[in-house]
Amino acid sequence: MARDMDAYLRQEIQSTPFCPGCGHGILMGAILRAIDGLGLPMEKMLFVSGIGCAAWIPSPHFKADTLHTLHGRAIAFATGAKLYNPELITLVVSGDGDLSSIGGNHLIHAARRNLDMTVICANNMIYGMTGGQVASTTPLGAQSSTTPWGNEEPPFDLCRLVASAGARYVARYAVVQPLLLQRAIQKGLKKRGFSFIEALSPCPTQFGRRNKMGDAAEVLKGLQASLVSRKHVSKMSQEELRDKVVYGEFVDG
Ligand code: SF4
Numbered sequence: 545m546a547r548d549m550d551a552y553l554r555q556e557i558q559s560t561p562f563c564p565g566c567g568h569g570i571l572m573g574a575i576l577r578a579i580d581g582l583g584l585p586m587e588k589m590l591f592v593s594g595i596g597c598a599a600w601i602p603s604p605h606f607k608a609d610t611l612h613t614l615h616g617r618a619i620a621f622a623t624g625a626k627l628y629n630p631e632l633i634t635l636v637v638s639g640d641g642d643l644s645s646i647g648g649n650h651l652i653h654a655a656r657r658n659l660d661m662t663v664i665c666a667n668n669m670i671y672g673m674t675g676g677q678v679a680s681t682t683p684l685g686a687q688s689s690t691t692p693w694g695n696e697e698p699p700f701d702l703c704r705l706v707a708s709a710g711a712r713y714v715a716r717y718a719v720v721q722p723l724l725l726q727r728a729i730q731k732g733l734k735k736r737g738f739s740f741i742e743a744l745s746p747c748p749t750q751f752g753r754r755n756k757m758g759d760a761a762e763v764l765k766g767l768q769a770s771l772v773s774r775k776h777v778s779k780m781s782q783e784e785l786r787d788k789v790v791y792g793e794f795v796d797g
Pocket of ligand 1: 561562563565566567568597598668672673746747748749750751
């Protein structure tokens with residue numbers, strides 16, 4: 545746990561529930577450092593999450609108002625809270641299964657309606673907590689508990705999805721890029737309207753183990769090696785881009 549961010553953490557919670565090597569602890573630190581850097585008052589913030597490992601990032605850890613809601617319904621709850629109190633700084637933190645698979649329709653329409661909230665999607669490309677099932681973000685050919693012979697369906701590109709729906713700010717960074725991730729979260733929080741930050745956060749337990757990616761350190765190294773800046777994409781061939789993940793800011797309106 546980010547002990548240097550102690551002031552933002554509930555003292556009675558002594559450890560996180562995350563597996564060794566999970567990216568969610570790093571993401572938790574990036575979120576708190578972003579808030580600290582902006583000097584945002586926690587008493588004006590509302591953290592909303594759905595169900596899944598990433599949903600445990602704000603709740604129970606953050607010393608603030610948190611809503612731990614139904615699976616796939618974090619954005620719907622956040623919308624209601626924001627309508628009731630427009631002064632709230634509303635930050636949704638949840639996983640790809642929760643936000644884009646079960647809750648995909650809420651995500652698309654929140655972006656289309658340009659609701660004033662920041663959504664951080666911890667994308668580990670699988671349902672981690674509920675058993676390692678295939679998600680809408682699982683890569684083609686990847687194994688999950690429900691696709692033991694490999695996923696046959698193409699995944700969503702979440703940034704392209706929300707960008708095309710109308711999001712005001714869209715960025716993707718990995719937890720192995722903590723400073724870039726923190727800066728993107730800060731930009732999202734400062735923006736009026738709908739901001740979406742995709743945080744690539746590896747799951748060595750459910751995804752890495754099934755897909756034989758090695759131990760937790762090797763999973764992190766593999767993620768690092770797969771990253772390509774969007775500034776370099778135009779110079780790369782389709783062959784070079786295969787198995788790569790493009791990071792950067794996609795919308796900054
Ligand atoms: S199951 Fe995966 S996502 Fe969940 S805590 Fe463990 S490593 Fe992280």
